[in-house]
Amino acid sequence: MKLVIAIVQDKDANRLRSEFVKAGIGATRLSTTGGFLKSGNTTYMIGIEDKRVQEVLDLIHETSRTRQQFMTPPVNIDAQMESTSGYPVEVQVGGATVFVLPIEQFHQF
Numbered sequence: 252m253k254l255v256i257a258i259v260q261d262k263d264a265n266r267l268r269s270e271f272v273k274a275g276i277g278a279t280r281l282s283t284t285g286g287f288l289k290s291g292n293t294t295y296m297i298g299i300e301d302k303r304v305q306e307v308l309d310l311i312h313e314t315s316r317t318r319q320q321f322m323t324p325p326v327n328i329d330a331q332m333e334s335t336s337g338y339p340v341e342v343q344v345g346g347a348t349v350f351v352l353p354i355e356q357f358h359q360f
């Protein structure tokens with residue numbers, strides 16, 4: 252058994268949830284925040300039998316889009332109190348960031 256942790260964009264999260272429900276795949280949805288953009292994203296935790304891991308990865312791959320997003324770098328103020336204002340820069344986000352971990356034990360009491 253494996254634990255799949257998938258970080259997806261909020262815009263793709265509902266479609267992915269529908270695909271999990273359709274396929275009978277149990278998933279827990281967490282509201283998370285990216286450390287770089289500091290904007291919201293969605294993390295799914297999916298406990299799944301080894302033989303269905305590829306199916307989960309395929310669903311994530313099919314539903315997650317790559318998007319361009321603008322972010323404004325933080326303003327730096329140096330010792331002379333001069334600030335360098337940050338211009339917005341474009342970054343590419345997604346499709347999805349996925350980790351697959353082994354599960355030692357799985358219990359549902």
Ligand code: 2BA
Binds near residue numbers: 285
């Ligand atoms: P964020 O940390 O907000 O990052 C959003 C996007 O900003 C990233 O998209 C990447 O294109 C860019 N980015 C992130 N850190 C950067 C840096 N130091 N310099 C330049 N550009 C940078 P993705 O790679 O698609 O990541 C989307 C989200 O997935 C991330 O949101 C974060 O929440 C998560 N993530 C990505 N890599 C991770 C990792 N190694 N461990 C844990 N979470 C991760």
